[in-house]
Amino acid sequence: MRTALIGRLLAASLAVAAFVGGARAAPDGAPWAHAFTLMGEPKYPADFKQFDYADPKAPKGGLVRLGAQGGFDNFNLVVAGLKGDLEGGVAQIYDTLMTESLDEPFTSYGLLAEGVRIADDLSSVSYRLRENARWHDGKPITPEDVVWSYETLKANSPFYAAYYQTVAKGEVTGPREVTFTFTEKGNRELPQVLGQLRVLPKHWWTGKDAEGRQRDATQTTLEIPLGSGPYRLAKFEAGRSVTYERVPDYWGADLPVNVGRNNFGTMRNEYFRDATVLIEALKGDLFDFRAENIARNWATAYDDFPAVKEGRLIKEEFPDRGNGIMQAFVFNTRKAKFADERVRRAFNLAMNFEEMNRALFFGLYKRIDSYYFGSELASSGLPQGAELAILDGVKDKVPPSVFTTPYTNPVNGTPDAVRANLREAVRLLKEAGYELRDGRMTNVKTGEPLTVEFLEFQSVFERVVLPFSAQLKLIGIQTSLRVIDQAQYQNRLRAFDFDVTTSSWGQSLSPGNEQREYWGSTAADKQGSRNLIGIKDPAIDTLIEAVIFAKDRPGVLAATHALDRVLLAHNFVVPQWASNVSRTLRWNRFGHPATLPLYGSSGFPTTWWYDEALAAKTGAPR
Numbered sequence: 111m112r113t114a115l116i117g118r119l120l121a122a123s124l125a126v127a128a129f130v131g132g133a134r135a136a137p138d139g140a141p142w143a144h145a146f147t148l149m150g151e152p153k154y155p156a157d158f159k160q161f162d163y164a165d166p167k168a169p170k171g172g173l174v175r176l177g178a179q180g181g182f183d184n185f186n187l188v189v190a191g192l193k194g195d196l197e198g199g200v201a202q203i204y205d206t207l208m209t210e211s212l213d214e215p216f217t218s219y220g221l222l223a224e225g226v227r228i229a230d231d232l233s234s235v236s237y238r239l240r241e242n243a244r245w246h247d248g249k250p251i252t253p254e255d256v257v258w259s260y261e262t263l264k265a266n267s268p269f270y271a272a273y274y275q276t277v278a279k280g281e282v283t284g285p286r287e288v289t290f291t292f293t294e295k296g297n298r299e300l301p302q303v304l305g306q307l308r309v310l311p312k313h314w315w316t317g318k319d320a321e322g323r324q325r326d327a328t329q330t331t332l333e334i335p336l337g338s339g340p341y342r343l344a345k346f347e348a349g350r351s352v353t354y355e356r357v358p359d360y361w362g363a364d365l366p367v368n369v370g371r372n373n374f375g376t377m378r379n380e381y382f383r384d385a386t387v388l389i390e391a392l393k394g395d396l397f398d399f400r401a402e403n404i405a406r407n408w409a410t411a412y413d414d415f416p417a418v419k420e421g422r423l424i425k426e427e428f429p430d431r432g433n434g435i436m437q438a439f440v441f442n443t444r445k446a447k448f449a450d451e452r453v454r455r456a457f458n459l460a461m462n463f464e465e466m467n468r469a470l471f472f473g474l475y476k477r478i479d480s481y482y483f484g485s486e487l488a489s490s491g492l493p494q495g496a497e498l499a500i501l502d503g504v505k506d507k508v509p510p511s512v513f514t515t516p517y518t519n520p521v522n523g524t525p526d527a528v529r530a531n532l533r534e535a536v537r538l539l540k541e542a543g544y545e546l547r548d549g550r551m552t553n554v555k556t557g558e559p560l561t562v563e564f565l566e567f568q569s570v571f572e573r574v575v576l577p578f579s580a581q582l583k584l585i586g587i588q589t590s591l592r593v594i595d596q597a598q599y600q601n602r603l604r605a606f607d608f609d610v611t612t613s614s615w616g617q618s619l620s621p622g623n624e625q626r627e628y629w630g631s632t633a634a635d636k637q638g639s640r641n642l643i644g645i646k647d648p649a650i651d652t653l654i655e656a657v658i659f660a661k662d663r664p665g666v667l668a669a670t671h672a673l674d675r676v677l678l679a680h681n682f683v684v685p686q687w688a689s690n691v692s693r694t695l696r697w698n699r700f701g702h703p704a705t706l707p708l709y710g711s712s713g714f715p716t717t718w719w720y721d722e723a724l725a726a727k728t729g730a731p732r
Contacts, residue, residue, distance in 0.1 A: 142225025142238055146208075146305075148216035148298055148620055149663060154366070163213055163710070164370030164717050165703040170356070171375040172720020173731050174700070177397035178381050179388055179568075180596045181349035184330035187308060188266050192604070192638050194330035195597055197352050199379050201308060203246075203337025207237050207256070208305030209367050212707030215432060216620040218305045219367050222251060222338075228301050235301035236289040244361040245311050245338050253288040257281060258312040260290070260304075266328050268638035272627035273303060296659050299622030311336045340372035353378045370703070373719035385570050392695060393417070398731060399696045399714060404570060405471035408693050417697075422728045424698050427691040432709040434482030434617035438683035439564075439578075439610050444634075444644040447553075447560060448609075451509075452542040454681040456535035460581040461684055464523030470573060475687035477519050481674050482617050484690055489671040489678070491516055496668035500656055501675070507649035509679040517678035519685060528581075536585050551586035561588045565608040567599035604638045612686070613642055621670050625654045629677065643682045650676060699725035 145152040160166050176199070184194030187201060208218035208226065220226065223237040243251040260280040263270040276293045277300065283289040290304050314336040315327045325331070334343045340360050346352040354377045362368050380397045382388040389407060392400050393415055402408045408425075417423035439457070441448040448454060463477050480488035493501050493513065501512060520531045536546070544551050544560060551560040562582070564575045572591060579589040594602070602608055615628055624640075627633050631651050633641035653676060656669035692711040700714075701721040707713045725731075 142227050144225065145217060145219045146226055146228065146301060147214070147218075148302065149214075152217050152219070153211065153214045154219065158366050160366055160369035161211060161213065161371075161707075163703055163705050163707040163713060165719075166370045168370050168373045168701075168703070168717070168719045169722075170373050170719070172699075172722075172725070173376045173378065174374045174399070174715050174718075174720065175378045175380055175397040175731055176399060176715070177388055177391060178379055179385055180383070181381050182352070183332065183349060185333070185335050185343065186327065186329070186331050187310070188262055188327045189330060190267065191269055191600075192267060195600070197346075197379070199352065199354060199377065200335070200343065202341050202354065202377075203335065203339045203343055204308040204310060205243070205251075205338045205362060206306055206308050208302070210306075212710035212713065215709065216302070216618075218302055221362065221365065221367055222256075222309060223305070226301070226305065231295045232292070232297055232300065233295045234289055234291045235304055236283060236287055237305070238284070239286040239288070240362075241286060242361055243338070245314075245336055246342050246357060247314075247336060249311075249313065251309060251338055252312075253282040253284070253286060255312045256288045256307065256309050258315075259310040260307060262310070262315075262327050263307075268636055269627065269640070272630075272633055272636070272639060273623055275626070275632075276300065276623070277304065296661070297623070298660070299620065299658065302620075303623055309338065311338070340368065341377060344376075349381060351378060351380050371716050373717070374715060375720070377715065385568055393423075395697060395729070395732065398699070400694065402693045402695060405474040406573075408474065409472040412695060422698050424696050425694070426696070426712075427693050428706070428712040430484070430690050430692050430711055432485065432619050434480070434485035434487050434619075435614055435688055436478060436481040436483060436617075436683070437612070437614035437686045437688060438478065439686065440613045440642050440683050441610055442606060442608050442642070442644060443682065444606055445609065450542040451681050452538040453544075453560075454684075456538045456542075456585070457582070457587075458681060458684045459520045459531040459535040459538070460585060460587075461520075461578050462522040462528060462581055463519070463687065464521065466574060466577060467687065468523075470577075471687065475689055478685035478688050479517065479519055479678075481615065481677050482621070482670060483685075483688055485617065485619060487617065487619070487621065487667065487670045487674065489517070489674040493672065493675060496664065497671045497675075500653070500669055500672045504649040504652050504676075507647075507652075508676050512675050512679050517675065532581070532585055539585070546586050549586055550588065559588060560586070561590075563609045564589060564591045565599065565602065565611045566591065566593050567596045569593050571612060603642065606637070606642070606644065611642070615640065621666070622658050625657055625673070629673075630654055645680075645682065647676075647680070697728055697731070699728045699731065 144156040178198055182195045182197035184196045185200050190196040205222050207223045209221040211217045222239055222243050224240045225238040227236045239251060245251060257280040264274045278291045278293045280288060280290045292300055315325050318324055319333055332348060340357060341354040342357050344353045344355040356375050382391050389411055391397060412418050412425060441454050443449055467473055467475055482488045522528050522531055539551055543554050545554055575591045582589055627640045629645050629650050631646040633639035634644050634646045653673040657673055660666040660669050694712060699721060700718050702718045
């Protein structure tokens with residue numbers, strides 16, 4: 111990775127699948143541990159006071175307002191991604207069993223759980239709940255809540271069904287103890303996956319509302335839900351704003367994982383329908399913080415604004431460490447016209463990224479060339495050593511180029527390069543059964559012209575789709591752009607009703623079970639899954655399992671490099687662009703710890719606070 115700390119951590123390989131609290135994981139009878147990690151030993155001992163990136167003296171109180179595009183009509187996590195538009199902040203009202211440290215990779219510490227115990231063969235994990243853990247109505251959080259949450263999420267959410275597909279059952283195994291048993295052994299990540307479970311209140315969801323109606327966890331709702339976390343949902347205006355208030359008697363406020371965190375007295379999410387309006391709302395001081403992911407805006411939209419010149423609105427970049435990403439134009443390979451890899455490669459040849467980066471992005475981006483771009487998980491060069499051995503096991507099922515030619519994106523940017531790449535695109539299309547007829551790329555067998563609809567929900571993509579479309583038109587491919595509202599867009603993606611769209615897959619430094627949901631055959635036909643591409647490939651399935659069941663860090667790297675290399679070789683997507691920094695703007699009324707998290711970018715708003723002195727100069731939020 112890009113830091114000396116990570117280099118030292120990676121030098122210490124794992125001798126076995128998982129370590130907990132510095133000691134080997136063990137079955138019943140072993141001591142309970144306060145933490146577990148997939149690398150070496152946890153940084154923080156059992157008696158630690160707070161995370162290094164949190165300030166225990168941080169003042170509490172004040173208001174922070176966050177802006178979002180779109181709207182919401184749902185507070186129910188169970189059907190998120192399946193029905194309605196979930197309000198983006200509602201997850202914070204629920205505590206999880208464990209919580210991750212943001213200054214070390216793959217490490218979790220107890221939150222609802224005071225202890226964790228993992229079977230030596232990784233066939234199960236047990237959690238022991240804290241005796242004082244409470245819902246906001248004062249009732250204790252129980253193992254029955256945990257089991258009900260797991261079962262309900264798995265039964266009703268495509269995401270959790272995939273995430274927990276190798277979890278056989280969850281059961282109460284003690285007065286404050288719950289155990290999850292797995293259908294497979296050796297999956298290092300499963301205990302951590304279960305530790306991320308947001309526990310929901312069984313008694314509330316299976317009860318009745320104020321009008322005496324039975325609640326239904328399988329339906330959207332705008333009833334204010336009961337939570338357990340540091341904030342409660344206080345009030346909302348449907349589709350427009352929602353206000354969360356800090357819980358004054360929050361049961362977990364003094365836990366080491368929470369000290370110096372969750373400092374704002376009130377957090378409000380403000381929704382705006384249009385990206386342009388969102389920017390103007392920030393300038394109008396209608397919300398406080400924005401992560402700016404549009405290069406043109408970063409370069410041109412703010413510098414002449416008086417508040418920026420005066421230092422009241424601050425532009426600041428924070429390093430993005432420890433994450434990989436693939437963002438791309440995604441082909442729906444369920445459609446016959448995108449089934450041939452040569453057709454998909456032709457699209458990549460036609461995209462002039464270099465000109466886009468110069469003219470549209472002010473040179474601020476790099477071209478993505480890996481499904482794990484920006485991390486050490488990205489493949490490079492030709493496969494060697496352990497990676498080559500893994501690929502040899504699927505040699506007859508992967509493109510031969512995997513072993514002979516490193517993946518590269520076409521390079522355009524000059525007239526000669528553009529012409530050469532367009533000629534190569536036409537050649538590949540001819541090999542795939544197309545020819546130019548009256549200026550249209552036409553399927554020789556069917557007589558159908560090759561046409562493509564780009565589906566987006568943000569009008570901002572028009573400025574990148576249109577130049578791409580102009581290039582495609584030069585080789586006879588007719589395109590159209592359809593921009594629809596976010597709800598329609600999500601519905602069409604759930605049903606895989608699209609030609610090409612833009613999507614992204616964020617990657618942690620610890621890839622695992624989510625890879626099945628991203629690229630696995632089982633997810634390809636499951637509506638609502640993240641396998642938008644429609645990949646059904648036995649070699650890729652094999653490589654996903656190699657990642658999941660790798661026994662040490664070098665094994666994870668080798669298997670992930672192999673998977674990355676094969677995904678790239680199939681040209682499933684036209685990679686877009688990314689940056690290794692997070693570009694932010696904020697009204698200057700907030701303070702933060704001297705030490706920021708190594709992997710959490712700025713850490714805003716979790717470890718920041720409202721600064722009265724700064725606010726007096728800038729002006730209080732409305």
